[in-house]
Amino acid sequence: MSIILTTFFFAFSRLAIKCVSLIKLYFFVKLKHFLVIIALVLSYGIGLNTVAQDSIPIYTKVHRKLLQMEIPNALNLLEQTNYKSTHHIYYNSYALFLEVVLGQRQNATDTVYQSISENIILLKSQSPKDALTLYYQADMYLMLCVVSIQKQELVKAFSNYWAFYKQQKNNVKKYPDFVLNQKHQFIATVFQFWINSWLLNDNEDERKFWEEKYPTSLKNLLEKTESQPLIQQELFIIDALLQTSFNNYSKVSLTCCSNEVALTTASPIALYAQVLCFNKSNQQSSGLIALQLADSLGYNKRIPMFDLMLGVALLNQLDDNAVHFLERFITNPAIENQITFGKLKLAWYYFIFDDKDKEQALVSEILTSENNTSPQDKQAVYEATHAVNWKTELLKSRLLFDGGNYTASAAVLLQNKNQVANFKREQKLEYSYRLARAYHQLNDYKKAILFYEMTIDTDFAADYYYPCYAAFYLGQVYQSINRNDLAAKYFQLCLHLDAPIYKSEIHKRAQKELRMLE
Secondary structure, three states: OHHHHHHHHHHHHHHHHHHHHHHHHHHHHHHOOHHHHHHHHHHHHOOOOOHHHOOOHHHHHHHHHHHOOOHHHHHHHHOOOOOOOHHHHHHHHHHHHHHHHHOOOHHHHHHHHHHHHHHHHHHHOOOOOOHHHHHHHHHHHHHHHHHHHHOOOHHHHHHHHHHHHHHHHHHHHHOOOOHHHHHHHHHHHHHHHHHHHHHHOOHHHHHHHHHHHHHHHHHHHHHHOOOOHHHHHHHHHHHHHHHHHHOOOOOOOOHHHOOOOOHHHOOHHHHHHHHHHHHHOOOHHHHHHHHHHHHHOOHHHOOOHHHHHHHHHHHOOOOOOHHHHHHHHHOOOOOOOOHHHHHHHHHHHHHHOOOHHHHHHHHHHHHOOOOOOOHHHHHHHHHHHOHHHOOHHHHHHHHHHHOOOHHHHHHHHHHOHHHHHHOOHHHHHHHHHHHHHHHHHOOOHHHHHHHHHHHHOOOOOOOOOHHHHHHHHHHHHHHHOOOHHHHHHHHHHHHHOOOOOOHHHHHHHHHHHHHHHO
16 A cells, blocks of 8 residues: 555656646746747747658648748648548648647637647547657647647646657657657757756756757757758757747857858748847847848738737837838738737837827727737736836837847937936836946946946836846846845845736746856
C-alpha cells in the first residue's frame, strides 16, 4: 500500500508541477503583445515536408500556397484531392488554422478547434502509420494548443500540449532520422526549457541555454537540412519566432536577421517573422524597410496585420502616410482583433496633426467599444480614458522614442521646456518620465537618474504607470554603473508601486532582475 501511495503522490506532484507551469505560460501569453501570440502560433504551425511530397504535385502546390499565405487558393486546390488522404486532412487543418490566427477571425476559433479535433481522429484511423502521418498528428496537437491559448482555455491548452509532447517523443523514438521529427524536438526542447526556467528561476542556466545550447542545436539542425532549402527557410522563421517569444537576452544574435534569408525573396510569413526579429533587436529602421517591402509586394492583403504594423511604424516617424494604413486596417472586414488598438493609433495621428474632430470621434468609439480581449485593445481603452491629458509635445516624444529616435524624442521635450510650468500635474509627470527614458537610451545616466527620481516622487502612483516603470528603469541604470545595492532598492520599490494595465508585466521583470542580483 505504501508503494502505491508513494507512486500516486509522485505522479500527482508531477501533474501539479506541470499545471503550475502551464498557468505561468497562460498568463505570460495573455499579457504579451498579440504579435508574440502570432509568433507562438507560427513557431508551432510551420512544419511542412516538401521533400516527402514531391511525388504528390498538388499537395506541393498547396504547401507553397500556404507558405505564401494564399489560403483561399490553397483551399480550392484541396477540393480537388481525396478528402480521406492523410495529406488532405493535415493541410485542411493547417489552412483553417492559419486563416483563423493570421486572418484575425477570432469568432471562428470554436469551429476551427472542432474541425481540427475531428481531423486528428480521422488521421489516427489512417494506416499505415508512417513517419509523416505521425508527424502530422503531433503538429495538429500543437495547432489545438495554440487555438486553446487564443481562446484562453487553459485546461485544453495543457491537454493538447501534453498530447503533442508525448506524440513527438514517440515519433523521435520510432523515426529518429526523420528531419521533421527533429524539428519538433527542437521546438519542444525550447518550450520545455522555458517552462522549467519559470519553475526553477535559474537565470544563469537560462542565459547559458540561449547563448550556448540553443544556437548549437539550431546549427546542427541546419546542417542536417542543408540540401533542403525550403525546410531551412522554415527553420530561420522558427528561430526568429522562438527567440522573440522566449529569449530575454537581446545580446543573442538572431539568425533570421542575417543575410542568409534575403528580404526580397522572403515569403509573407518569413517577412512577418523578420519584422518581429528586427523589433526584438531594436532595429526599427530595418523593420520599417521590411514592412514597406511587404506593402509593395501586396502581402498586407494576405496578412492584414502588416497594415497595422506599417501604420504604427510610420506614425513613430511622425510620417503623415501612416493614416492610409491605419484607416485601411480598422475598416478591413476580415479583422476582429486589435481594431480598438488601431483606432487609438489613428486617434493619436489626428491629434498630432491637429484634426481634433476625428480624434475625439475615435476616442469616443474606443471608450464605448466592447469585447476588447487582447492586451493591445485593453491598452487602447486605458489610454483613451486619459485622453484629456494628451499633449502634442509629449505624444510626439513618445512616438519618436518608440520608433528608436531617442535624440529627437528628447529634443521635442527640451524645445518646450519653457512651457512645462503651464502643464497639468499629470502632464508634468509624463514629461519627466519621457525625458528620463530618452536620456537612459542615450546613456546619459546622470540626467536619466535625475528625471526618473522626479517621476517617482509623486502621488499619482495609483493612477499612472510612470512611477512604477521609472523605479524599474532606474534600477537598470544603477545596474549599468555597477551599483547593485541601489539597483535592488529600486527594483523592490517597483514591486511596491502600482501600474494600471501594465503592472503584471513590469513586476515580473523586476522580480527577474532581483533574482539575477542575488
